[in-house]
Amino acid sequence: MLLPRSNLPPARARYRGLHTRRATPPVSLSQRPLRYAVLGAGFAGLSVAWHLLQESPKDLGLRIDIYDEVGIGGGASGVSGGLLHPYSPKGKLLTWGAECWKESVKLLSIAEAAAGHNSDGFIVRRRGILRPAMNMKNLLALNDNVQNCLASCRMETIDKDAAQNLVPNLCVPFNSAFYMPEAVNIHPQRYLQALFLACENLVKELSPSGFGGKEFCLHKKSIHKLLDFEGEYDGVVICLGAKADLLPELSGRLPLRTCRGVVAHLQLPADMGEEYPDHGPSILSDAWIAFQGRRSLYMGSTWEWKSRNSSPIVSADESSTALQELLPKASSVYPGIKNWTFTDARAGLRAMPPLTPHGSLPLLGCVDDILGGNHTCNYWLFGGLGSRGLLYHGWLGKLIAQAMLSANEDLIPCELTAWKKIKQ
Missing domain, CATH: 3.30.9.10 (D-Amino Acid Oxidase, subunit A, domain 2)
Structure with missing residues (x-):
């Protein structure tokens, strides 16, 4: 279960802890903002980006860079059917069905509000x-x-x-x-474009002066290896779907x-x-x-x-x-x-x-131990959403954003991190 936020140490202390646990000298928060790289601009990546912005303290300097070689919704998310409901076809209500449903519906509303009357066609069809x-x-x-x-x-x-x-x-x-x-039935491409716009709007809202505060940027670049991000970021979250297994550091090491x-x-x-x-x-x-x-x-x-x-x-x-x-x-x-x-x-x-005793569950968690070595940032994975990415992306994106900001994997239910114990 998600731990209450009151159980966490104060925000500033959490971020100091995140920096001082590394081999490199700690960087003062007054010198530069925290920097996160989100790899992938589908359901998972944009949910994580939104929640990193939303969950971080307002006075925390934060820069988020999204990397996707095609752009918003260029992968499997953009060609999904867009049917959203919380029920399993095998007849079992998902363990976290209520949370997943609530958070996904919330993100749909946020995207619709951001698009306003500028959307070319419906984003959510409520029939x-x-x-x-x-x-x-x-x-x-x-x-x-x-x-x-x-x-x-x-x-x-x-x-x-x-x-x-x-x-x-x-x-x-x-x-x-x-x-x-x-x-509901959503239009995946329009929804993802609108959620990206919502992230941009949130940055403007949280950084009215245009200096410091929050930053958010999309890079249409191919991702060849994780080590390319060393030294630039405090955290990297891999939201590449099936392409995560193509990264040399993770190839053959994910149970996908x-x-x-x-x-x-x-x-x-x-x-x-x-x-x-x-x-x-x-x-x-x-x-x-x-x-x-x-x-x-x-x-x-x-x-x-x-x-x-x-x-x-x-x-x-x-x-x-x-x-x-x-x-x-x-x-x-x-x-x-x-x-x-x-x-x-x-x-x-x-x-x-x-397939696990708990069902087919997505893969979440910190993958530093899987990568091995001594790295200058924390690496996280949010993958294996399968055919239910639209249902999972809201709540699980929020969980992993909270875990990244706190440098605390224990905020993620253990069932979702148990995959790391499976021998490949």
């Missing part, structure tokens, strides 16, 4: 998510979720007529569907499983008069359907295990294979998708966490 029960095992698991649902994100059982009122002609073979009215997923974009042809209802929810099943409006949707996702291909570019052959896999699954729930036309596809390489 709920619907999941029909397709077999008896599925029905029992979802009933378990209904019994243990969060008050802030209800899951309720509805019959076939109610489900088809939301989505005409929806297939409901067991006469039961599970509706989450507070669940990689999986490439292809997502298809479909549109309703102009000559089709019957649009998807504006109030209609997105759909979860063997293939998910994330509606972007009345005439646009994303369908996903494929699972190509052990792939090392992180390119977002999808070839014609890969697109064809993905459609052959996804369309039968999607049409078995929503037959109307057969009237929609394929426009393009995109892909991302997910970093899937290891």
Whole structure:
């Protein structure tokens, strides 16, 4: 559990402790600000950056540099389906479901407020998510979720007529569907751009004079090795997803499983008069359907295990294979998708966490011991978010930011740091 902030030493003492534990001479806080490097500009990286700014004392000089060779949302985060709800497809409420949900919803609101009326299209589509029960095992698991649902994100059982009122002609073979009215569908790229803007706005708010205070900068640079950051930063946090394993210092030392997923974009042809209802929810099943409006949707996702291909570019052959896999699954729930036309596809390489007795949990913690040697800064990892990065990123980004600022890994639940004890 997260320790109460009152159990921590005073802020200034924490930062002095962080500096004096190193081999190099301590640097006075009056001489320069703390400097952190955030590697990766997806869900994880931007959440950590926001919380480093938000959680640090207002009078603390702080500079945050984000490094990403593509830019905001250039990796798997930017091509995710964007469906946000706190429930496991296996029927178990996540251990920290309430915290994860609360913090992710908070970040969505922060991003929307930062974008204001300047956003080109929606950031968060609040139409709920619907999941029909397709077999008896599925029905029992979802009933378990209904019994243990969060008050802030209800899951309720509805019959076939109610489900088809939301989505005409929806297939409901067991006469039961599970509706989450507070669940949302986000546009990943717009959300990440807006969260980056929120970080910039927070820096301006905390540094009104333009001198000292907080600084925040994005660098579109390739990251070749961690040692390139030695001597420049007080802390480095690795939020690179599957690419973390490509760093020479970490290669083969992380218990990550990689999986490439292809997502298809479909549109309703102009000559089709019957649009998807504006109030209609997105759909979860063997293939998910994330509606972007009345005439646009994303369908996903494929699972190509052990792939090392992180390119977002999808070839014609890969697109064809993905459609052959996804369309039968999607049409078995929503037959109307057969009237929609394929426009393009995109892909991302997910970093899937290891299987543990506690489930498949992300990887958090300080990796100084894994790197070995005597370094001039602390190195941290926030990875293995898998297919649930949107749900995890808010709360876990806050946890690792607090741990970095305090130089105290014990602020992170031990289940999330236990991966370091697994022999590779």
